[in-house]
Amino acid sequence: MTNETATPSIGVSQADARPKLRPLDYVVRFQSLLGLILVIVGGIAFSPRRHGHILFLQPDNIANIVRSISETGILALGMTFVIIAAGIDLSVGAVLGLSSVLTATLLINAGWGLWTTLPLVLVCATLFGLVQGAISTRLHVQAFIVTLAGLQAARGLALIASGNVFININYGSGPGNAPPAFAILGERLFYNTFPVATLVFLVLAVIATFFLNHTRYGRYVFAVGGNERAARLSGIPVEWIKISVYGITGLCSGVAGIVHAGQFAFGSPTDGTGYELNAIAAVVIGGTDLFGGAGTMVGTIAGAVMLGALANVLQLNDVSAAMQLLATGAIIVAAAALQTFVGRRDVRSR
Amino acid sequence: MTNETATPSIGVSQADARPKLRPLDYVVRFQSLLGLILVIVGGIAFSPRRHGHILFLQPDNIANIVRSISETGILALGMTFVIIAAGIDLSVGAVLGLSSVLTATLLINAGWGLWTTLPLVLVCATLFGLVQGAISTRLHVQAFIVTLAGLQAARGLALIASGNVFININYGSGPGNAPPAFAILGERLFYNTFPVATLVFLVLAVIATFFLNHTRYGRYVFAVGGNERAARLSGIPVEWIKISVYGITGLCSGVAGIVHAGQFAFGSPTDGTGYELNAIAAVVIGGTDLFGGAGTMVGTIAGAVMLGALANVLQLNDVSAAMQLLATGAIIVAAAALQTFVGRRDVRSR
Amino acid sequence: MTLLLEMRGIEKRFGGIQALKGVDFDLRAGEAHVLLGENGAGKSTLMNILSGNIGPDSGDIRLLGASMRFSGPAEAHAAGIAMIPQELDLVPGLDIAANLFLGSEQRTGWGTLAHRRMHAAASDLLKKAGVSLDADRPVSSLRMGERQLVAIAKALSADARILIMDEPTAALSATEAEHLFGTVRELCARGVGVIYISHRLEEVPRVADRVTVMRDGRVAGEASADAPQAELVRLLVGRSFEDLFPPRAKTIGRELLRLEHARFDPAIERAGWQAARDVSLTVHEGEIVGLAGLMGVGRTELLSALYGFEVEGRWSGTVLVGGRPTRLGTITAARHAGIAYVTDDRRGTGLVLKHSVGENVVLSTLRRITPWALVAPKKERRYVAEALSRFDVRPKLPEALVVNLSGGNQQKVVFAKELVSEPHLLLLDEPTRGVDVGAKAEIYEQLRDLTAKGLGVLVASSELPELIGLCDRIVVMSRGRTVAEFAAGASEEQIRHASTSGAEAA
Amino acid sequence: KPLAKTCGPKDKYVIGFSQANFKEPYRSHVNHELERLVKNYPQFKLVIADGQASDNTQVSQVENFLTQQVDILFISPFEAAPLTPVVSRVYKSGIPVIELDRKTNGDDYTSFVGGDNEKIAEEAGQYAKKLLPDGGDVAILEGLPSSSPAIERLDGFKKGIADDPKLKVVAVQPVDWMEDKAVTVFSAMLQAHPDIKLVYTSNDLAAAGAYIAAKQVGKEKDIKIIGTDGLPGPSGGIHAVAEGQWAATLVYPTGAAEALDLAKKILIDCAESVPRVVTVPTQLITPENAKDVYAKEKF
Ligand SMILES: Nc1ncnc2c1ncn2[C@@H]1O[C@H](COP(=O)(O)OP(=O)(O)OP(=O)(O)O)[C@@H](O)[C@H]1O
């Protein structure tokens, strides 16, 4: 045995050669932030100024940015789980709409209180997600189809729930009014600097990061996305993982829907149209692999903020509609390219 | 030697002595049609009738169905190549818009003729696709991001090209008029039964099927999508294949854009909004695997027709908008489930 | 004989790992040059460089004296170099014919694919490789052995001047291997140069004209074809050890698994699926039982059906686990009964390739090392480090990506993963496929240590010497039936005869 | 001879309404008005199809109505030109066509009921001048760029304020009719142009968004918001003006009542001719009249 342990020590000496890479590894670990940094630097550089002040950095403006991305951000958190598990969820935008409509109808038309309404909405949204997950997993239908169908179904349900009208949430007491407490979702805290919607996003972001990186569940999600068959062989409850991640996106969509209703004092069946693409974009720009098995939550958050900051700086400069579209496209690609360029040590992980 | 060849063939003949599943294979080859069949049967069953006639089967109605899917159908043909090559193209709808705007401006504002306009439009669309492919492949940026950015860019370009307005195509001679020949795209042939737009789709469908199944290029697309490393080891020009498929989607989007402009005598930067999802849906419902390496062109065509027929039969029955959404969702999933259920023999090929 | 190939001072570095440290290698026309070396020695890397798959950092390659620089496999192909890669790279979605002609499709006058012609040619090629499969079976439905044969046929189809075989017999059983040796000799006779990599030392005298041994990225020495195995082993692992196989079990404990006329009926009939029809065998604590048989007799199916992996279906007949009747057929049931399973397809089902060694090792035991369902990084790191050194995975880097490990080391990772979960009964399918002698010895030793602690092992292997050396009893299968059982000490002849005659009988 | 093939006191008539889309609140309001008012005509069955903001979809839906042989077609084209051919096919087949809110090209339709986007926007411009007698910075939140209502309303408003140099348009940006986008965009505008005194928005949703944005920086009092659509109901613009949140909104009439009345004339009374164009007047909603209008508007 002793002389045997001599041989592997070669392997170990190889191992010792490796730590030299640490600094690079370090940069690489944060590669998903590079795009954001790029945009922020650009934002500062190109931001209009008024008597010396950089508008882009004004507290109000920053508040605008973080508020504007709070909803897609929340969706993107859930989406990260799904995509790491090698799935996709196109229904999040629609479920957001459904949830905001439900919130509005229950508060206004049904005259429920917050403590009954909000939990119910969240439960419905989560169930909706779980059902999609179950169908996709048990019937072996590609998630893309199931959630695309789910998108339609959710919009249909929202139309029914709302009776195809926009429901205004006006505050006050008595029937037809929502408890004023709900209005807080539209406001800002800390001397009117920090939007509540963003606070919700941040709290969820912390929770999501924790679950992905520090729980057994998170590990399972990575394993299932990385190689489903190997995961199954190792006794991981693959089915349950694959189903539950859609429960997570559902839940996130529910929260986002409530935030939406709160922010805009308003519930409409078409709320959140197209949000799914933004959410997925945030995740993918954040460096998560659409083929599953690899990704980071911090990347997703950075991706979401980046998209918001980008839109903001373009608007600050009164860029024309056409140019905004062009610039957005160009910069997104540039950012992604920069990140992958730094991140590309191992070509095999496509 | 001889008896050696004999011995292993014992072992292997065992492998093959198992039930020859040819008939089932046969069903399975056409599994991707089951959804369509389901919908057609349902359509006939539930179709309203007027003095005995089944409206769903009226020539006019069929013409309407096949016309309504011609554009997404064309997009789906190209999309099939991309998805089999394990890629995705979200820009097709936008490039369709761009192309229809280009067509309109060149014909109307620039007063070009058809033989200069149409080729140029097709070239532009193809180049747009190739550029996306090149960026995604060379810079190793996920196709989802690149084509999402491409979507934005294309819409931006369309706005610029059109000067932020939509352009009516009116026929006649002299400046500001398009050659009347172009109007044919909006008409029907064979005693007004067969839409020209559908004819274009059919011709392209035949060509696409041919290329996918009977040319070396098609083979390579499967190989690259199925196992990139294997493809590279076999000396296949992987990069070129991965780039060129986006050229194909670009080209298809260009054709679809021209058809769009012709059908509606109209070019607007917002044309084709959301078409990409329908196109991808058609492909995936057709049984093509979003993870690449497997798929059929006939499936895609069936998928496209199915979506059109489904929408049609629902509306013929005066189903309310909400219910249409719900039903569409349910039936799409049902169809897909049916197909995968029949198709599920070999676990290994996920 | 003319010198076909010269490789001089080839170096290759991967991140922190110097895979090749200046390797010289040459090949003459018409010779079979066997390349030996431990796992991770750099054999595949060297061959990947030769086949243009990866570029060298330095060093030069001369073909017939002309210096070459391949920018990709295509150029190597053109230069007449063909390779059977170690990790069989086939396209699962395409059928056998399509895979055989991938990259060199035959076309009609119109430039369209000549489907019929290729199909016919494919069938011939398969025959040449000694396998009769319909060329239109999708590769995804083939078993490891069959894939290997397809890969061989593909390489033969290139009729190259230099043919590289990277562990071609890894998934083959004796008969197919024999046939392959025949083919190699034919090729050499036709003046082809063959580079043959293998970990099965008993094959060396059967193919080799010349032997080169690599160790740790260098050429450790040359040997003649008829060098005694002990000599080769010494060159290989830098030390000599008397016996590859540890002593057999002294104490046989209580019965772990008993099958009597057990039969498994899969819910879904799968193309080429050899379900267990009539299986009778027992495994006791401290015992290693072998499964022998020709290819495709259903050993893999038997194991995966016992573990309930990717086959839904019902067991009938007597199935006793630990003496009690048990409904096997689902993974949960199997794991609950303390059964673990190492498949014959490490890339497909053994490992999460895009994840790190560490993440893979803990995969099957996460439940154990995550108290309150939370990951405990320190605990985990200790756990992984212990497992890696226990199974001597090289390099000993928890954060290295498995995909970059050498084949043999990947196999060790799979072992570590399944054995740290301390099962009662271990199902092994081709356990030492692509594992070097040293590592084999370690694995065997590990198995014996564990059986001494009460583990029972049921191992399917196509390497008869392995079964004979390792097992306490050997059960022979044919067409999903157990046809014979031998106690330790049976000869290869007896077993081979039992398999074939059993095949004819059945 | 009567306009409709079959008419008279028959007990069942099907009205097929092809709506451009259900997204914009204005559209769903129109649907609502029709659904509410059609109850006054027991003979009428109203079927509404959602064009999903797609010419292609809307065309095939109209063709479906043709297949179904509805008795009369109501249509709000998503865009004029693309719908023109199919509408004239319907018209030529003898089915009366009543177009709401937007005309198709040519004259193959029975009659048109609607307002005039450009005029309404121009009126908004006029009122803006009144609101800012001594001028100031003005912002515009445009609809979906290149869609005709967006274009017409943008042009109209600019025309309305053109003759007053004191009104400076400092920022124009598209918000695609969407409230959430309006909030983000207008927030940015307020950063870039803190002196904005008035914002004209191409629809009520955008106006609501602008209000939220202004409120977030405590400027909701100083910034005059002019909306468009003037929808009734608690979520509509009229209410917002009544609440004093906006300076004004302009009612973009639905013409639902008028359209149904035409349908009655054509189908039940067998009218042989009906007015070709029924322009329903817009109404400027200001804090002065908002409360009364809000009270009057049934919903
Ligand atoms: N792409 C890669 N990235 C990083 N390291 C690599 C890569 N490929 C190989 N290596 C390392 O190079 C060394 C040599 O690997 P190689 O596959 O050549 O060994 P081998 O002799 O083929 O072993 P085996 O007999 O197990 O196949 C190993 O340490 C392996 O970890």
Ligand SMILES: Nc1ncnc2c1ncn2[C@@H]1O[C@H](COP(=O)(O)OP(=O)(O)OP(=O)(O)O)[C@@H](O)[C@H]1O
């Ligand atoms: N997942 C699978 N899908 C389809 N067919 C399979 C699968 N696994 C095994 N087979 C078929 O089952 C038959 C038995 O192959 P298997 O490898 O199980 O037998 P074996 O005796 O283990 O042979 P080997 O020597 O390869 O281990 C083969 O003909 C193979 O085609």
Ligand SMILES: [Mg+2]
């Ligand atoms: Mg190797």
Ligand SMILES: [Mg+2]
């Ligand atoms: Mg096997």
